[in-house]
Every structure is written in C-alpha cells, then in structure tokens.
Amino acid sequence: MSESILNINKIKKTFGGFTAVKDVDLKVSKGEIRFIIGPNGAGKSTLFKLIIGYLKPDYGDVIFKDEYLNKLELHQRIKKGIGLKFQAPSIFNEMTVLQNLEIAANETNLEKYNDFIKLFGIFEEKNSLGGDLSHGKKQWLDIALASISNPDLVLLDEPTAGLSFEETKKTGEIIKYLNKQGTTFLIVEHDMEILKQIATAVSVLHLGALFVEGTPESVLKNKDVAKIYLGAS
Amino acid sequence: MVLLFNIIFQVTDAISFLLLSAVGLAVIFGMMKIINLAHGEFITVGAYGTVVTAKMGLPLPIAMACGVLVTIIFGFILERLIIRHIYGRPLDSVVATWGISLIVSQSFLIIFGPSTEGLKSPFGSFQVGDYSFSEYRILIIFISFFILVLLYFLFMKSKFGTLARATIEKPITSSALGVDVQKVYTITFCIGAGLAGLTGALYIPTMTAVPSLGQAFIVSAFVTVVTAGASPFVGLVPAAAFLGSFQTGITFFFHATIGLIGLLFAVIMIIRFLPSGFSGLIKRRS
Amino acid sequence: MKNSYFVKNKLQTITFIILALIPVFVDSYFVNNISFFMIWTFIALSLSLIWGKGGILSFGQAAFFGLAGYSFGIIGINFADVYGVGIWSVIIALIITGLFGLIVGYFLFYGGIYDVFVGIVTLSMTLVFETFMSQTAGPEWTVGIARLNGFNGMQGMPSIGISLFGYNFEALDNKGYYVILILAILVLYFLDKLANSKFGLILSASKEDRLRVQSLGYNVKRVHMLTFAISAVLAGMSGILYTNWGGFITPESMGLVSAALPVVYCAASGKNNFFAVFLGTILLVWISQELAINGRQFALIFMGLLLVVATRYFPDGMFLFFINFTKKMAGKIIGK
Numbered sequence: 001m002s003e004s005i006l007n008i009n010k011i012k013k014t015f016g017g018f019t020a021v022k023d024v025d026l027k028v029s030k031g032e033i034r035f036i037i038g039p040n041g042a043g044k045s046t047l048f049k050l051i052i053g054y055l056k057p058d059y060g061d062v063i064f065k066d067e068y069l070n071k072l073e074l075h076q077r078i079k080k081g082i083g084l085k086f087q088a089p090s091i092f093n094e095m096t097v098l099q100n101l102e103i104a105a106n107e108t109n110l111e112k113y114n115d116f117i118k119l120f121g122i123f124e125e126k127n128s129l130g131g132d133l134s135h136g137k138k139q140w141l142d143i144a145l146a147s148i149s150n151p152d153l154v155l156l157d158e159p160t161a162g163l164s165f166e167e168t169k170k171t172g173e174i175i176k177y178l179n180k181q182g183t184t185f186l187i188v189e190h191d192m193e194i195l196k197q198i199a200t201a202v203s204v205l206h207l208g209a210l211f212v213e214g215t216p217e218s219v220l221k222n223k224d225v226a227k228i229y230l231g232a233s
Numbered sequence: 234m235v236l237l238f239n240i241i242f243q244v245t246d247a248i249s250f251l252l253l254s255a256v257g258l259a260v261i262f263g264m265m266k267i268i269n270l271a272h273g274e275f276i277t278v279g280a281y282g283t284v285v286t287a288k289m290g291l292p293l294p295i296a297m298a299c300g301v302l303v304t305i306i307f308g309f310i311l312e313r314l315i316i317r318h319i320y321g322r323p324l325d326s327v328v329a330t331w332g333i334s335l336i337v338s339q340s341f342l343i344i345f346g347p348s349t350e351g352l353k354s355p356f357g358s359f360q361v362g363d364y365s366f367s368e369y370r371i372l373i374i375f376i377s378f379f380i381l382v383l384l385y386f387l388f389m390k391s392k393f394g395t396l397a398r399a400t401i402e403k404p405i406t407s408s409a410l411g412v413d414v415q416k417v418y419t420i421t422f423c424i425g426a427g428l429a430g431l432t433g434a435l436y437i438p439t440m441t442a443v444p445s446l447g448q449a450f451i452v453s454a455f456v457t458v459v460t461a462g463a464s465p466f467v468g469l470v471p472a473a474a475f476l477g478s479f480q481t482g483i484t485f486f487f488h489a490t491i492g493l494i495g496l497l498f499a500v501i502m503i504i505r506f507l508p509s510g511f512s513g514l515i516k517r518r519s
Numbered sequence: 520m521k522n523s524y525f526v527k528n529k530l531q532t533i534t535f536i537i538l539a540l541i542p543v544f545v546d547s548y549f550v551n552n553i554s555f556f557m558i559w560t561f562i563a564l565s566l567s568l569i570w571g572k573g574g575i576l577s578f579g580q581a582a583f584f585g586l587a588g589y590s591f592g593i594i595g596i597n598f599a600d601v602y603g604v605g606i607w608s609v610i611i612a613l614i615i616t617g618l619f620g621l622i623v624g625y626f627l628f629y630g631g632i633y634d635v636f637v638g639i640v641t642l643s644m645t646l647v648f649e650t651f652m653s654q655t656a657g658p659e660w661t662v663g664i665a666r667l668n669g670f671n672g673m674q675g676m677p678s679i680g681i682s683l684f685g686y687n688f689e690a691l692d693n694k695g696y697y698v699i700l701i702l703a704i705l706v707l708y709f710l711d712k713l714a715n716s717k718f719g720l721i722l723s724a725s726k727e728d729r730l731r732v733q734s735l736g737y738n739v740k741r742v743h744m745l746t747f748a749i750s751a752v753l754a755g756m757s758g759i760l761y762t763n764w765g766g767f768i769t770p771e772s773m774g775l776v777s778a779a780l781p782v783v784y785c786a787a788s789g790k791n792n793f794f795a796v797f798l799g800t801i802l803l804v805w806i807s808q809e810l811a812i813n814g815r816q817f818a819l820i821f822m823g824l825l826l827v828v829a830t831r832y833f834p835d836g837m838f839l840f841f842i843n844f845t846k847k848m849a850g851k852i853i854g855k
Contacts, residue, residue: 052734078736090731092724103724104735108717145735268635318831323635324576325830328786331779332826339816339823448775452646459639490654497643497650504640505630 005030005153005184006051011060013046020046021057022208028153028201033175033185035195035216038205039229044188045087047205048157051186052084053077065152083146083154087161089138093131097122097141100130104145113148119174120144136167140174147178154178156187160194172197192220204228235362242366243485248477249377252469253436254450255457256380257429259465262458264401264421266323267316270330272429272454273447274337279304279430280437280446281345287352297434301427308426312419320418334447341444349442373435380428381470388466397421452493456500462510471511524708530846531794535704542693552808554696556801557703558760563784563800564706564793565753571790572714573746574726575633579623579641580754581778582648587616587755588768589652589667595676597663605679613755620751624744633729645778652770672769679763699760703797706753710793713749722746754781776819779826787825789836799838 008026012019021043028034036044049055051062053074062069069077078084092100101117102108110117117123120140125133133141139159146154159175160168172194175185179198189195195202195216202219204211206228212219219225258272269275282300287293311333319325356368388394400407400417408414432450440446460476461468479499484492503510525532542550562580570576590612598604623644627637656669667673713719725732725739733739762768771777788799803825807818825837833840 054730074730075733075736075738078734084734086731086734090728092727092731094727095720095724099720103720103732103737106717106736145731149736268638315827315831324638325834327576327635327638328782329827329830331782332823332830335776335779335819335823335826337823339819342816343814343820452643455639456643459636490650494647494650497647501640501643504632504636505626508631508636 003030004028005065006186007061007063008047008051009061009063011047011050011062012058013043013050013055014058020208021050024060024205024208024210026203026210028184028186030152030184031179031182031200033179033187033198033200035199035202036186036188036205037190037195037202037219038211041207042205043208044205045157046208048155048188052082052155078151081152083149083151085142085146085154085156085159087157089135089142091130091133091138091141091145093129095130097126097128097130097133100141100145101148105148116148117144119177121170135162136164139163139167140171143171143174147183151183153184153186156185158188158190160189160191165193168194169197196220235364238361239364240481240485242371244478244481245374246370247481248473249374250436251453251457251473251477251480252377252381253373253432254454255461255465255469255473256384257425257427257432258454259425259458259461259469260384260428261422261425263465264397264425265320265418267320267326267422268323268330269425270327270451271311271333271337272330273451274334274341275304275308275426275429275447276433276436276450277338277341277444277447278307279433280440280442281341281349281433282430283434283437284349284352284442293352293355293438297431300434300437301430304430304433305423305427308423308430309419311426312422316422317415317418338444338447345442345444347443351440351442352438354438367439369438376435380431385466393420453496456496459500460503460507460510462507462512464512466512468510468512475511524711528711528794530842531707534794534798535700538700539697542696547693550693550696552805553801554699555764556804556808557699558757558764559780559784559804560703560757560797560800561706561760562754562757562781563788563796564710565750565757566781566785567790567793567796568710568713568753569746569750570785571792571796572719572726573722573743575743575747576635576638576782577641577747577750578638578778578782579644580750580781581773582641582645583616583620583751583754584758584761584777585645585648585652585768585770585773586619586758587612588758588762588772589673590615591759591762592673592676592768593662593665596665596673599677604677608676609679609759612759613752616755616758617748617752620748621744623751624747627747628740628743642778645773646775649770649773652773670770672767672771674767676762676766678766679759702756706756707793707797714793718742718745779822783822783826785836786829787837789839789842791835792839792842795836795839795842798842799836802838 004027006026006028008024010023010025011021012023013021024043024047036047038044046055050057050060053062053069053072053076064077064080064082067080069080072080092103095103098110101110101113105113114123117126120143122133122137122141122144125137130138130141139162143156143159146156160171163171168191175187176198179185199216201213202216203213204219204225211228212222212225214222254276257275258269261267261269261272279300282303283296286299287296291299315329315333316326319329354367354369356372358365358367388397396407396412397417400412400414404414407417433447437446440449457469457472457476458465460472462472476496476499480492480496483495507513538553541553562584565583566577566580591608594608594611595604598608601607623641626632627640632640652667653670655667656671658666660667660669665673714723721732721737721739721742725742729739758768758772761772784800784803785796787803789795807821810818810821829837
C-alpha cells in the first residue's frame, strides 16, 4: 500500500435540510492522478470546497500528510503544500503573466522558472496582461499558479472547462509531466477523454456519497456508473 | 398600567419610525442593490413639497400627495440621468448618491434658508395618566402598517410584483423572457422615491422644516435595512421590531443621543455576527 | 540610484521642485494657503491607499482624523510645559491612531466584513465619534486638564515645534510650509515603495480576487488589516496638522460632510494614483475655499457635482485623466 497523502474521513456537509456530502471516505496515495467524477449535483464541488477549507464540514476529518487540517483556514492549508485551481479561471486579469506567477511563487525573480513557464505555453506572453490571454492560456496560467510553488498535492476543479480537444490533450500532458516530478493530483472532472489519458485512479460520487472506486478501466466499464449518468438513481 | 401603555406607545412609535424611514431605501436596495445615500434627500423633498403646497392653501392630505408626487418625479429624473448608469457597481452607487445628497441638501439650504416655518400637527393629543400622546403619531403608526400591507400585496400578489421579483432574482433571464428590465428598475426606483417622499410628508407636521431633516432618518433607515438583510421584504419588520425595542430601551435608561449610539453599535454587531441580517435568520429556519 | 523614485517619476520631481521654489517668488499669505491645502493631502492619500489600491471603501478616515487631532490636543494641553511636547504629542497621537486602526481593521477583516458593509460600519463608527464628542460640552468632560468642550471643540493646545540645535520651527510660517512639503514628499515616496513591494502586489491582487490570493497561501485578512492601520495613521497626520494649524478641533471634523470629503478628493482626482490624488486634493481644497467665500453651500454643491460626474463619466478620476492627457501632449511636443 503506497503512502497516503490525503485522507478524508467520514466527511459530511448539509445545507439546511439538504445533505450535499454524506460520510465520504477518500484516500489519495502519493503519486496518484486521482479523478473525482459524478453526475451534476453529486457533491463534487462541495467535497472540493471541504478539502480546501472553504467550507466547514458538519463532521469528518481532512488529513494531509498525516496532519489534521480541520482547524486550519484556507491559506494555512495551502502553506502546508497544497496547490489549487478553482473551476472558473481566476487569474489576475489586471496583472501581467509574470506578476501572476510572482505572487504564486512568492518570489520576484522568476529566472529559474523559465522552463516551467515554457511548459505551460505562456512564456511568450509573460509580459501580457492576464486578461488579454486566450481562454485556454488563462486555464494553463491558472494551473501554473497552482503548481509553481511545487506543492505535494494539486487540486484542480474542472481544469479543462471550455478547452478545445487539442488544448485538453495538452493539459493532460502538462499534468502527466508534473506528476512524474512527484506531484500528486486530485482532479474533479467531467471530461472522459482526459480521464482516459492520464487518470491512475477514479472515485465516483453520486448523490453526495462515494459510489464506486477503482482503476479508470474498471470504472468506465461499470454499467452502474453509466446508469447514474443517465439518470436512473 | 399607564406605564405599560407608555412603553407600548414608545416602542411602536419607534418601530413605525424605523419602518417608514427604511421602506423606500429597502425597496431600492432589495431590488437593484443600489445603496441610495440620497435617500434622506428624497424624504426632505417630500417634506418640503408638502409644506410648500400646504402653505399655498391646499388641505393637508392633498399637500402630502403633492409632496409624494414631486419626490417621484425627482426620483425619475435622477434615475434617468445618473442611477441607470451605475447599476451593478455598489461602491460607485454609494459615491454617486452621496454626491447627489450633497447637491440637493445644499441647494435646499440656498433656496429655502436654514429653516422654514413648518406645519402644525393635525388633531390633538389625549391623556393617559401623566403622559400625553399625539393622536397624529398614533395615526402614523397605523399608516405605516397599512403601507406594509399594501406593499406586500403589490410585490407578492400583483403582476408587477411578480415581474419585479423575477427581475431581482434573474435579470438576464427575465430580459430573455421579454421583460423590460429597465422599465422595472425605473418603476421600482420611483416607488422607492415615492415611499421616501411619503415618509417626509407624513412626519413633517411633527418636525421643523430644515434642509437637513433627511439626516434624522437616514441613519435609522440604513441601520434597519442592513439589519433586515439580503431580502428586505422578509427581514424589514423583524429588523424594525428588534431595533425599535432596543433603541427605546436604551433611550429609556439613558437619553436619546445614547439611544442613537446604541443603534449604531447594534448595526455594527449585526453586521459582524449576523451578516445576512434577519432575513438570513428567517430563511435558515424555513 | 537609477531606479530611484525621483528619477523614475519626472513629473513628480518637477512638481516637487516647483513647490519648493514657490515661497521664493510668492508672499507668505499665499504660501500659508498652500500649506493649508497640503494638510488635506494626507487624509486623501490614506483613502487612496485603502480604496484605490486596496479596493476597500472606508468612511472611517474622518474618525481617525478626529481621533488623532483630539489625542494630539489632549496630550499637548496636559503636558504643555514638558520639553519636546510638540513632537511627542504628535508621535503618541499617531501611535494611538495606528493602534486603533489596527483594532478596527482586525474587527472588520477577521470578522469577514467586506464590500459595502465596511462603508456602513466605518461610517457608523465615525458618526458615533461625532455624536459622542458633540455632547461633551459640560465641565465634567475633561481628560486631565483638557476640556473636550462638546460641539464647540477643543482648543488651546500648544503648536508643533521642535528645538533642534536651539532653532525653533513653528508650523505657521515658511518653515512650516517646508515641513509639510517634506512630509508630503516622504509619504508619497513611502506609498510608491509600498505599492511596488511584494506587499503592494498582494494588496492589488486581493483587490481583484481575494479568494485566489488566499488560495495561493497568503493571509489576506492580515494584509488588509495592516493596510487599514497605515491608512489610519495617514488620516491622523491630517488631523494633527489641521489641529495644529488652527489651534482647535471640533466634532464636526467627524461628521457626515467631513467623512465625504476624502471620498470626493479621491474620486475626482483618480483614487488609484497617489500623485494625482496629491495634486487633485490641493486643487480641490483651493477651489472649494474660493467657492465657500460666497457660502459653504456652493463649495459643497461643487463637491457633490464632482462626485456625480466623476463616478458617471470618469471612473478613473478626472485629474488623472488630465495628467495623462498632459503627459501625452508633452510627449507629442518633445517628439517621442
């Protein structure tokens, strides 16, 4: 059994009378590229927000590298070695690409990151304003922001939203490359192509609970998984 | 027994004052998320409109209607010239309406001078034990609740109200369904202005006519709207009830100035500990 | 020194030189006037920092103005005979104001209060101060031997003066002009350095997307609290200089109109640009003083008009628009 980097124990979150996430147990091992999938309303976004500390659970634990994160706020959890990217591209439009990266890297001299920046295909635009980038490059910059400080675990919420087929493939390559350097990935996604391309493990959420887990092949072949996507719950 | 009546009167008087101060602001804020710092000036316009027309000889209720009408027209002009260009910019709406407030209040000072002879309060007063109460202020209390009922039917039961509420929730969707969103906003702004004008018209017989009279209402108005929370229609009455009782209590034990300070502290605490106001509290329960 | 502020910002440096030379060519009445105008630049810059750079609209600057002014007065009156009181009262008043700014900032930002609600809370705070101070008229309202004096305001504090090698500066003459000018230059230099530092970068980014900055590991609440405290001190500087100028401070300095003034100066000048705010404030105070000769109402109507026009047509500020226009014209003339 490989070393666990993220451990979610019996986490539950309700809003008013509605249970968004119920007793989810999740274990992500070091080096994985774990995908979390599920139909709309499955609770993926809520789970994501619970892990990063944007929402507080009703009960349950979030354990990162054997440390309980429960009492820590968002920015404190990040400092422990987590990178994250929200669903909508949230780069700083009024700042240059370099300034964006300076903030994320917490350094003003980014010389040593040149290769990293080239990897994301935004080196040419390093002095352009974030707002002037194409949608695809904005997403890549956003992922770069999440990864530049070399965190142990990177959380991505729908990183391929709005990307073309080619751009999605390139995103997969970038993630695979970083993964080889030692970064673990936890990715919430809808796109099955990138899942087939890079996933090493898949968790399926349905109606707030963990439905099934396994290798990408087994999950994709699973008839019950297909059924929940088609609406029979 | 007499003391009880006195307390009940003070509290309901305070509550209806808060309600009437706030209702115009609440409609505009609830609908368009515009913080109208010129709200006090709308009240002033309604008040002065009433005084001027009453002095011309019109009977008081007609004069009040004129005051309201003038305020609606004033609101309409403002909406067309300025307000509609700053939708969706809450911080800018604060700044712009503050500018309007300065312009109007100072213009009133120039036109009417520091004070104008006011109106006499209609009806008389009656005694209960050692205390005497103004019959007119009791009438205002009833009017304030009547207005609330009217607004409830307007916004909850009428066709306009349904359109208006749909537009608050989803302006783009409403527009796509053929609703003239701009018209809804304009009408709503005018309703808000008219309500503020009505407040001025109703209270002016009990106050001296000074250009800064709106200021007496604006702090109460904001405190009440903020306490009411994101859905003013839901939270307004509980907010006014809570704050009115709180303020009366403090005034009772200390005096009016401390009552005002108490009110301001209350709003600071409410924002800190109950950010969605009373409407948030009510919604969470249901 | 190639990257020095003064080399990089030629327009600013030229302006400073012009301002420094003014007393040589102009009589002391006019010089005193400009001193007075410059006194208001600090509170305007304080709002420019927290609103223009930080994106947080605070109506509390007037409260810090008053707090610093009253603190300065109280200390000055109580320790009038102590050596160096002119300077110590300033320093302690600023420390008090800064601490208070820190506390209010903590309460606001760590309490999750943002956007419009900051405006409401800070305006309430300012009005509470004003209301409270207005009813301190009775003789029982004294701190030490300093009477707060309610609506009429506190007076009788000793003026700022330091004995440096036996040479006395009084703030009400040409030397006072230079003291204020040097202070202004230092503040502008400091603010520029702050804006271009990492702290400034985080602040600007937080203005755009607070959550993203937090998600990159930064404690945004702390950044905002510190910025708020710095802006409180700046507003306090205006309060102290103003109190020193006239020898009195009144609750009206914390009223609704006073709270509006920094907003006018910033909105009309261009809240994002410190230098524009500096020049714009001097100009605006001057204009409003001229207008007020016929009655304060006209000055205030002008202010109101500025707010409306600036918000409606010049969201980046009218003065900034003018400066950029001038730069462009100058560039064309020089033939860049």
